[in-house]
Amino acid sequence: MYGLPISTERKRQLPKKAIYAKFDLNSVQRESFDADIARIDIVAVICPATIPALSEGREVKEFYVLDVQMKRKEYDTKNTLLLSRLIAQHMVFALRYEEQVQFAIFHTKLFTTAWQPVGQASLPLSGLNLDTVWENIVKEIGRIEIANGHTLVEQIADNDQRAKLLAQIATLERKMANEKQPRRKREYFERIKKLKEQIL
Structure with missing residues (x-):
């Protein structure tokens, strides 16, 4: 899925009720979350165990790809931010609405790609360790070009x-x-x- 190696694939649902219970969301947050998001699944785990050619990074030991089925295309970004804050892991979100997908990632702020057909969407993994792979995905999704020796x-x-x-x-x-x-x-x-x- 999304051009990732088969060895990384997982299929584990994250029930919304469990998220509500674990993070004690208030009724307004739950209603907003429910209005946007139909279902959340972990679809890939990127780590040295699933891709032996990759080594752990200093910051990033592993990251997850979450398939988030959306109920509407014009969603509230607060709900994606909420997801990224609630789950203390590095995550890439594949926000799917019908046959289209938009990648989202949080790294100091939320970045998203344009919507694209699901069949054409891919997440390129480039780098020798997970810190580099993660940074390259952030740059790709956020369309960021590093200049003047900046981090x-x-x-x-x-x-x-x-x-x-x-x-x-x-x-x-x-x-x-x-x-x-x-x-x-x-x-x-x-x-x-x-x-x-x-x-x-």
């Missing part, structure tokens, strides 16, 4: 900061376009210029 966590923080600055610039550019007073227009221009310098 993955530093690059994620950098990308977030850049996105915030670009959003601020877009807001100020709209205000500047609608501003009638030349003095205020100039102020907006100077603020935009300073923000752009931070990006470079």
Whole structure:
């Protein structure tokens, strides 16, 4: 499944009732969770026992692939975040709706791919140890390119900061376009210029 070796395949359901009971979810959380998620199955375990060519990493000893059958495509991402926080393991989620799937992974924040046909979806495992394999999957799902010798966590923080600055610039550019007073227009221009310098 998802291009993973047969040796990694598992089929174990995680009953939602057990999740509710174990993690003491309140009624609002349960209703929201139930509105989005129909069923959760562990479908693969990636570890040295299932792929002998891989060694344990310093951080990642193993990780799981969870097949999550969704009741709707426009789901609440809070429920995926909730799953990633409740289960203290490294996990890749394959969120399936009808014949489409979207991969999701949590690494300092939640990343998702675009929806794609189930038959074409694959999770490439590249690296010699599980730390590297995990980081490469995060980069793949999050479409992250590492620059300037950054670590993955530093690059994620950098990308977030850049996105915030670009959003601020877009807001100020709209205000500047609608501003009638030349003095205020100039102020907006100077603020935009300073923000752009931070990006470079």
